[in-house]
Amino acid sequence: MPAKNAFTTIALSSAVLGIGGISSAVADDGYTDDVVRIGVLTDMSGIYSDLSGEAAVTAVEMAVEDFGGEVNGVPIEVIHGDHRNEADTGASRAREWYDSEGVDMINDLSNSGVALAVAAVADERERHAIVNSSSTVDLTNEYCSPYVTHYTYDAHSLAHGTGKSIVEDGGESWFFLTVDFAFGIGLEEQVSEVVRDAGGQVVGAARHPLDTSDFSSYALQAQASNAEIIGIASTGADAINAINALAEFGVTPDQQPAALLLWYDDIDSLGLETAQELLLTNAFYWDADEDTREFSERFYERTDRMPNMAHAGNYSSTMHYLKAIEEAGSDDSAAVSEAMREMKINDFFASDGYIRPNGRMVHDQYLWKVKSPDASEYDYDYLELVTTIPGEEAFQPLEESTCHLLDDE
Structure with a gap:
């Protein structure tokens, strides 16, 4: 995989990342700062970097590319960061992304302590977080939020x-x-x-x-x-x-x-x-059927490895989030949450999957x-x-x- 800069831009656009104080107000066209920005917050250097890390970023990038790089004419961008398996670091990065860098949704979130900390920030800031690499059931209990989805698996x-x-x-x-x-x-x-x-x-x-x-x-x-x-x-x-x-x-x-x-x-x-x-x-095995193999072979070409369930969940959940924005006609968090919970999930990862009111995505396990x-x-x-x-x-x-x-x- 080629080396990435601190920020990885998927859509071709003239938007500049990192400008302080980006407003969260929804513009006339229904989109904050005229871009849909996704942050992949993961373990890039520690114990879970092989299970998540750069491969998780690739999975989200693939979903954005397959979606077409834009939603309703608005460009989609992906950035990524390392939470270092520290809850404080994860929460601090989430606040920075939501408040200053216009991030609409944070994905992956390996490490349960980090996921809980980021979920609390997402609820406070009314921005989305989708957890694919952590297991704690507190995400759909004490730490539940209209803006937090627990997608792939749990304890x-x-x-x-x-x-x-x-x-x-x-x-x-x-x-x-x-x-x-x-x-x-x-x-x-x-x-x-x-x-x-x-x-x-x-x-x-x-x-x-x-x-x-x-x-x-x-x-x-x-x-x-x-x-x-x-x-x-x-x-x-x-x-x-x-x-x-x-x-x-x-x-x-x-x-x-x-x-x-x-x-x-x-x-x-x-x-x-x-x-x-x-x-x-x-929740996923690369060789389960024709659809899982098709995705996995493309993923292998990018990463020289077969995907695990979190990689597949990162791809699937990103696609579902973007479809919900498309359906809502806006990246307004409440409208997108409603669309995410109304739409079924049918792809190589899940058949008739759906998101409960507490944020749990329900789908078959194996x-x-x-x-x-x-x-x-x-x-x-x-x-x-x-x-x-x-x-x-x-x-x-x-x-x-x-x-x-x-x-x-």
């Missing part, structure tokens, strides 16, 4: 995919290796609830800092717990390091690691020899099993489908949401 869908399936298959006692921030803690809590509701038990947990390289002590704690299932409530490099440590220290034959958020990229890093037979819930090396027939042939989880079953029931927007429903 509830993971827990009721991988977690529930393992319990139903006999894995009744669990010990967790959990990354110690909002994402991991939320995932541990969600799966623990599923385990207990199914009659199982949680015998303990070990929480580790983000970006841990030495998992030896945590692996030994998991081994000593004698739990049947070792739930890995982390992702990215942390999940890879945890799985490798469990393999190195030789957990007993009666203990099975279960990765609760294993990305396609993680399987590539681990290799099929190590990852085979692991179950994972994912339980996959990692293939053995012998079963893989060609490059990147890693997964086989176990079952489809209907969206209404995968995500938190709307009646259980504590979102304040539901009070008048």
